[in-house]
Structure formats: structure tokens, C-alpha cells
Amino acid sequence: MKQSILPANHPTADSQNTMEQVAVMLYNPDVANINGKIELRQNLFSFLLEGQKSVQYAGSQVTINPDQFLLLSSGNCLMSEKIAAPGGRYRSILLFADNKVLADFFLRHPQAPAQKKQEAPFLVFEKDAFLINFIESLGFILASGVPPSAELRKVKLEELLLYLSEHYPEKMQGLRNFNDETDDDLLIRQAVTANMYNTVTVEELAFLCHMSLSTFKRRFARIYGTSPNKWLLEKRMQKAAQLLKQGECKVSEIYFELGYENLSSFIQSFKQVHGITPKQFQLSN
Template sequence: MPKSVSSSDNSFPAAAISLLRYRTQAPAARTRVLLPQHMFTFLLAGEKTVHFAGAQVTLQPQQFVLLAAGNCLMSEKVAAPATDYHSLLLLFEPHLLTDFYHRHAAWLNQLTRPAASQPFLRFAQDAFLTTFVQSLDCLLTGATAPPQELQLVKLEELLLYVALHHAGQLQQLCSLGRETNEDVLVRQAVTAHVDSPVAVKELAFLCHMSLSTFKRRFAQLYGTSPQRWLLARRMEKAATLLRQPGRTVSDLSDELGYENRSSFVQAFKQVHGVTPKQYQVAK
């Protein structure tokens, strides 16, 4: 059988590069995933949403995305009952990306650097990329996994094509590859606790940083303070919960980690401009 990954498996092979098929009728609703490698996802059927610490990306069929190594939350949906969720995955070690930079440095350095980077790169499939994905699909129809050498050739082909036709996105990819270990640690800590009532000083502790160093790193990565970012995420969740029947303001203040109801009401109004009760009545 060709290489594949099961619907319940959130771990990935340790080879330098791995081409896999992922197909299921029971995709994960929301799964915490630690990606030890960068990963291209080519979505063939269904819908996929990936949450990072500071961003999220949703894929429709005939789109693909490059996800940076690190922690993320993945949600997958089938298009209709009794249909499959189907994607092809190309995972590769970060050092392969670094090697690509070095071999093509003179060319890549001529590209315009974008203003900011995200922990993902999303592309729409054109005629070339459609054919490219079909070639990957063919490689997975045999009884054995394609040789590592052939998979490396396919990765090189894809990266060169991205460089030719998506220069800005490639520079984002380059910046991801150059992130320091501390930057990756900040992203991973925040992503892992995105739904937890965790304090900024606790995140700094988890990252083995002083509070001032953590705040500086966070601002460089996300363009805002960790307090503002965490407040916005908490209040997004609060608004979602308030739209559910039977939820009370007191319940939510406890669930979101506030010491008292008044602090929660003040925080909600700061973000949404109305009190939680007013928001609930309006919705």
C-alpha cells in the first residue's frame, strides 16, 4: 500500500521528506497538531481550517497551503454526507528549505521583501500546479512509497515554480525559515494556549524568557502587545459563546478566567463597544 496517514493520527514520519495521502469520511473537528516539519497541503476534497497563534487560514478544494513547522489547531470538514475528505501532504525538514535558499541566494535576493510574514502561505492552483498535484497523486498509486530522491526533485520543482510566479509569497516563506528558535517558541506557546485563560507572565515563563523579552518578541511577531492580542482572542470566543442558547454572563466570566463578572463586562465592552448582555440581546 502507498504511504498514508490515518484520520486519528496527528503525528508525522521522521524522514527528511515524506509524501502522504490523507483520506477519511470522519475528519477531525478540531485537533491540536505539532508539526515537526514544514508541510504543503494539497486539498482535493472537503474543507480545511488551520489556526495559528496570530492568524488562521481556510482552504477550499483546488487550493494549497504551506504550513510552517510548529503548533497549530486543525479542523477538517467533508463537503457533503457520505463523501471523503481528501488531501495530499508533502512534509519536509526545515534544513531542506535552508539549502534551497543557499543554492539560489543570488536569485532570491533580487526579490522584493514583503512587509510581514504569516506562519502559512496559501496558493490557488493554476494549470501547472494542477498538473503538479496530479503527478504527486500518480506517485502514490503504486505499491510502495516513491523514493526519497524523487520526492526531493518534486519539492525542488515546486519551490522553483513558487519563486518564479509568487515572489512575494516566497519571501514570506524565506522569513519563516529564518525565524529564531525563540520566535518559534513564542508561536508554539501562544498557539498551544490560545483557548486557555493564561496570563502573559505565564507565557513568558513557558518560553523561558523574562516578561520584557517576551513582550518584545511578541510585538515583533504579531505587531501588537500580547495583552491586546489575548484580549481580542478571548472576546472573540466570548462573542461566539454568547450566541449559544442558555449561556449567561456569569458562566462566561468564569470560563474565560476572569476573577469577577464586572472585569469581564468591562473587557467585553472595550472590544465590542457594548456589554455582553446588550450583545446577547442584539443577536
């Protein structure tokens, strides 16, 4: 799967290989994207206009609709963009801001200490009349065909941050206190626990943990005493057996819930762990 880096380098007048502190762009892909590997070099406001967006970090995930928007912290994540209905489109506006810009804002606009630390690497906001108009203003700026100046981009970001700080002070303070320096072993535990039953591969888990595949496998084996593929297989088949015992789900429903693309591969995995097919297991219980 292709890995993308966002934002891409935007040459400035001072340096030809420096990312802008604040960048804004339209993002309207023609086809749906599932679990695209994204390396976010900066924090990202993702304003969804049409479609559905899901984002997955090592230990948490979130899905939004066009009535909401996201603030994502920099780091590795998996992104999925889906077209909501036949004949529909996926449309969004992306506003990037580096840590220095956010740190400068919080320095100039101090807030009372947050009651608790922000645990998830994202914040979800509901759109209101002001935010809808703000997003539309970004669309007008981009539609003009004239690239917005660095000063204008910073002014628009400042406008947004001030509004969010006044109306969502706890969320914004949580962002200020978010610490992305996580112990590697804890990050692995968070990643595998959060994605135990999801359609996430071992390679994708390694990416979410900011590790090479070999490093992830080595550290995983040290923590769990087995390989990640074997561990995930056993956990997913234990879940499958539990669902079959409850008798509320059909085999054809369970395989999809556990992230298998087809029934035959699920049956093969189940038999590998339990020695019999899911149907035989269900009849015996």
C-alpha cells in the same frame, strides 16, 4: 484533546528513527476534525482535494477550499478538517520538507531580497493548471502501491519549489526570510489577540505558544495582571455587550459568534460579568 506529531517517524536505511527529509502521504480521515493539536516537525505543503481546511497558529489563522493549497511552516498549530457537504469526503495529499532541504534549495537558487518580511507562518497558493497536474502526479505515485524513493520525492519537491519560485517570487522569498524565533511575551500577546473571540481554550493557547499550561498561565498573569480565563471571559462579554447594544444581533446569534457551544453557558457567563442576563441587558439599552 489528542496531540499529533507530523510527520511521524519514517525509518530510513541509514537510521531506524530518523525522519525523511522529504515525505509524501495521503490524508483522508473518515470524520471531521476540529482544532486538532498538531506539532509540525517539518514544513508542510497541504494539497486539499475535497472538503475544507483551517489552520491556526498563535497569531494568525487561515482557511482554504479545494481551489487552494497551503505551505505551513514547522511549529505548533490547531488544524480543523471539515467535510464540505452531505455524502462528501475530506481528501488531501501532504508533502513534508525539512528546513535543510529548503535551505539547500534557496542556496542553489538565490533570489533578490524580499521587500518585506513574511509575517504569517503560512503561505496560500491558488491552484492553476500546472499545479493541478502536479498534485495529480503525486496521487498517481501514491496510488501505485509502491512507496516512492527518496530521490523521487526530492525531485517532486524540487519541481514544485522551482515553479512556485518562478511564479510567486515574493511569496517564496518571504518564506526564505521567515523567522520563527519569536519573543515569548510577544507570542502570548499575538495568540490571545488573534483568538480573543474564537473557540480556543486556554490549554490550546498554551499549545500554540509552545508552552506548558502552567508556564503559559504564569507568563500571561505577569503580562496582563490576571488569569487567562478571567481575561478572555471579560473580553468576550464586553464584545457581547457591544453587539447587544447595536441591536443588530439576537442573543442566539451572539453566543455562537463568541465560541460558546450552547446558549445556557453563554447566559451564565454574561450574567457573571454584567450581573444580568443578555436579554435583560438588551431591554435596558
